[in-house]
Amino acid sequence: MSMNSFGHLFRVTTWGESHGPALGATVDGCPPNVPLDAGMLQHWLDMRKPGQNKYTTQRQEADEVEILSGVFEGKTTGTPIQLMIRNTDQRSKDYSDIMEKFRPGHADITYWQKYGIRDYRGGGRSSARETAARVAAGGVAREAIKALVPNLQITGCMVQMGPHKVNRDNWDWEQIARNPFWTPDAQAASDWADYLDSLRKSGNSVGAVVEVVARNAPAGLGAPVYGKIDTDIAAAMMSINAVKGVEIGAGFGAAELTGEDNADEIYMGNNGPTFSSNHAGGILGGISTGQDIVCRFAVKPTSSILKTRKTITKSGEQAEIITKGRHDPCVGIRAVPVGEAMMACVILDHLLLHRGLIGENQGAIG
Amino acid sequence: MSMNSFGHLFRVTTWGESHGPALGATVDGCPPNVPLDAGMLQHWLDMRKPGQNKYTTQRQEADEVEILSGVFEGKTTGTPIQLMIRNTDQRSKDYSDIMEKFRPGHADITYWQKYGIRDYRGGGRSSARETAARVAAGGVAREAIKALVPNLQITGCMVQMGPHKVNRDNWDWEQIARNPFWTPDAQAASDWADYLDSLRKSGNSVGAVVEVVARNAPAGLGAPVYGKIDTDIAAAMMSINAVKGVEIGAGFGAAELTGEDNADEIYMGNNGPTFSSNHAGGILGGISTGQDIVCRFAVKPTSSILKTRKTITKSGEQAEIITKGRHDPCVGIRAVPVGEAMMACVILDHLLLHRGLIGENQGAIG
Amino acid sequence: MSMNSFGHLFRVTTWGESHGPALGATVDGCPPNVPLDAGMLQHWLDMRKPGQNKYTTQRQEADEVEILSGVFEGKTTGTPIQLMIRNTDQRSKDYSDIMEKFRPGHADITYWQKYGIRDYRGGGRSSARETAARVAAGGVAREAIKALVPNLQITGCMVQMGPHKVNRDNWDWEQIARNPFWTPDAQAASDWADYLDSLRKSGNSVGAVVEVVARNAPAGLGAPVYGKIDTDIAAAMMSINAVKGVEIGAGFGAAELTGEDNADEIYMGNNGPTFSSNHAGGILGGISTGQDIVCRFAVKPTSSILKTRKTITKSGEQAEIITKGRHDPCVGIRAVPVGEAMMACVILDHLLLHRGLIGENQGAIG
């Protein structure tokens, strides 16, 4: 019921504001005896870390994670793992403008209306800094998955920036880590660099689409009706800041297909069932098929821009605002490791749920 | 934690299979003293009921709902409301084919693998009949909402069938109830009729996009991070059978916008803040703004088609299958009242959560 | 979050009022492939059934349970199991007295104040009839336990009626089913018969203490802090109507012991650790030890008595009331199968949680 928790058996609660002393994640339900240290988590945090190139915010944060509990002699103990990240670059600046005015596209106005109080510095709780805690928690999930399903791989990438989509014929998993956009299409990386630089210089921003794929997930994860694994993936991704849409497999494209084209035909392979295609995105009836689990989510353009926008003040007066500061021209870039982290959390949770409710898959084929 | 429950304070658990004696919903958390009788729920069930025209399955189900508990002298008592719908048209037929073979695009293969047992008659628990229970529960939510926010309105409609989108210039709320497709565009209704009839006759099916709008929802519903109202809407819609994507406001279209174009400017109106546009779909930072809450979801084409498809049997042998029977050529049509019902459940739940956690909105403007 | 649900992975939601058309339980999280039919549940319902002898209410209820979902060809499918019990003996009587006056010791006054509406007939939702649904759900839990830990046995019995305790030297498990009080002490059964008959004739009632023991439960069930198995047992038993106290092992008696006397010494047996005594009631640090899990709960005397008591009316006037009707002189008797059912639900839930979170016990001894 907690509004700041996610997951069922593997349950993550994040806490903290952009400009408070620290933020973090309380991670409960990690199985015991999983090898874990801060360095393993730092790897993923460094992917999300700001200030790494000119395409992300210039805020300088070490984003160093400390493990305060739940690990003993290098292994998880089955008790809650507290992950804390100190905020170090709370640059002193004049916040009087955003204290009084609501930035369009931001949560300023809704937080104020609901709570009547908000830590306006850097967006407070609604800052994208909160996603650092998710990435740390996702790192824990990854290690636990590794212990359960060693060859399961979760990879995120950008497949669209503004109106520019990748060419799927160019898809190369190896490319993803080689460009600042986490895209598998080297040509797109090159094109986007110019496009985004131009937007950045003009003080504007742009949206993006991120794809996250889980390869080698076993069949059988998820449950009918409200416990569908795609239900949890949809919730996980939609809960990320700035996300406005989520789709599985063919997604919105499935709306345009006929039944004949959409239904992935089934064949018997050497290691069990195989499919002629994967419109389903690896999920049928809410339960994984053993194919790649494929999801995409749409990230809106960063709302903090150097363009003058109309708004109002707390006292209801008409005003204009320009959001100065250190902002990502395409916040979708840093959403890639966040999407991966959420997928890792969902998959570990469903591995545990499946084991709890069923034990092992009950139905053999062949 | 229940895999068959949805919601936090207003919590719905559905139960039942397509060809069992009955199905229904256990509705917990409805406030007391809400006027309620079976007739109020029947209105919404009749919208979803099969067999009403040639565009939906010809299965004949009265879908009559009985209220077994939680209502006394025409009002809710605050205790669980049990809604039961008897299955009456479990036509005896030969199920040997689908008992042994997995229908492509259906949950047959994943249910079998996970559970090792499934009620294969009519899809069992994965049948779209389950959504009747959701519609009944949504009817309860609507009555409770009426008592709390009388002018709040939830309306669903079809905005795309296959590749054919509505023309938003033709949008007319009054049209929705006047055509078999629940579409606000009279021209689209006319065009789709021919299109779908042709698909139906060829034994094929097609996907669709459904839009659900909540008008006059108050500002302040939802919470940061995992308690976002759009998180719950995404989960709600993705949990509906055959749904493959969900988006809020501009949705995937937001990925193509610049920050300048996307951020809805804010003005001071007579009754509080107003916005120049609604790319946000009525939600900022997970909290409602007071604008229309707008969501869309993609429904894949019905997987049961009269086309021969390749598949395998439980014993792993290669086979072919044609799914005979009484199927919807565009299951998106009957998804419209289901989407409305889920939206009603989410909104009531968040009205109660907001009241519980906050009481009333804390921050005044102006 | 549902106020009418219990359990985590194995989750039971009961519904229904004493004089409505039916009551029942929605049982979610039962593993698949567990043999189940209504007859198996009826066995336990018959234990709790009213009207079996002069020591329980003379209301005549068949308490016949129907399984409406979740079972196919005699086995559970892993989907929700809906259990419905029709109310058949809603004797027409004049309720005007209890409609206006609050019966002391009953929930009448608090329900009225909170909800402003209540089904006053027979106590409505607060009637002990609700426990029939628990017993049915407990029957499902028992069958699922049998599939997981075949020799696990759950047995409840009465160990005290009013001030009269059993003599533990007379303890004989076989006696429990042979007397109307479910007591293991034949001498107590004989003594209590006279005692209770005299109370019954005078229109009075009396309290009791029930003990529930789970034998052969494996070590390792439960979790530290809030997930302790004794936390869930305490909640389970305290949620039963009329229960005012719960204790584990030595319970309140442990308050009188010294550390030297209380700490059960540990020895190495042929099949693992054994203990010199069981003051802990089979639970250390919230986790089962493999010893008998022992809990006791106190049941207050039936509040419906033929004695005149002072009370007030809804309009605030002073009044007197005598609760005529068909009441149990010692409602503790029929609480025995209810306590067993709750223990079964808790243990199955923790078997599933343990399997989900841990898999198998990780630490070997010897």
Place this chain on the structure above:
Amino acid sequence: MSMNSFGHLFRVTTWGESHGPALGATVDGCPPNVPLDAGMLQHWLDMRKPGQNKYTTQRQEADEVEILSGVFEGKTTGTPIQLMIRNTDQRSKDYSDIMEKFRPGHADITYWQKYGIRDYRGGGRSSARETAARVAAGGVAREAIKALVPNLQITGCMVQMGPHKVNRDNWDWEQIARNPFWTPDAQAASDWADYLDSLRKSGNSVGAVVEVVARNAPAGLGAPVYGKIDTDIAAAMMSINAVKGVEIGAGFGAAELTGEDNADEIYMGNNGPTFSSNHAGGILGGISTGQDIVCRFAVKPTSSILKTRKTITKSGEQAEIITKGRHDPCVGIRAVPVGEAMMACVILDHLLLHRGLIGENQGAIG
């Protein structure tokens, strides 16, 4: 579902081990605009702090709490409040004895069997140090309650040490803070001092009974069946280390009463209903009556004693153990503020649930 969380709308997750770097509580669901600073919480922590007199452990812990999030300019913001307490007195000592041997009465053996790993230093997660986090969280709950129901008071006290009960005729609320045992009976305080000193010197320990009373709680808190406020109180108290029993009102004493004696008669007072007595402990049918909410819980004697006890080692060999170190001779003393904290959490949670589900009490009397 988290095993380390407690509560529904007001939800506390504790984390940390006795000898790790820190421990704390993640507090979610606190309403916004509640005045809060670390000093307010420190007051309650100081009550529980070890080393204050010879009757509690001599471990020296400042137990200083830091608020890392959720508070802005001295008020809660409605976002998660992270409370951290550094462990400062992790005295270096030789743990080889308890690393290999299981201390009787402790969780050592069950943790080992379940998890196969445990932080054995000072009991790790099962240490009573965990309760510091509860007390801090309870301090937050108290401040939030103060904002909602200003005159509600929660007070705990010891009513029994070993076999020695307080004389209720001596009850004086003012005495509680004036003696090291938090007892309202000055005579008992004097007697217990000698008794406990003698036990302490002999290296033994003893159990206790703690009573927690909530005065001026409004009528209407709680819900039927599993949402009873006494269900949550029972779970809350049983989840505290070393607690073996919980009772409400007359509790186990109610088992000995007749219906005539037990049912509290109702009268009409100037400010609503009053009762002739309070056997119900302020709760009828799971819902508060407006009377004092009264609960008691039994605390077993400290298991760490200087007496030689039989046990086994991890390798299954027979052994003896003496638990040296800094231990409480009567851990019930420091359980008093912990019980108060848990009561505060339950009551705040139910205040919010009541407001969410009902709004305000619906039924007037008179």
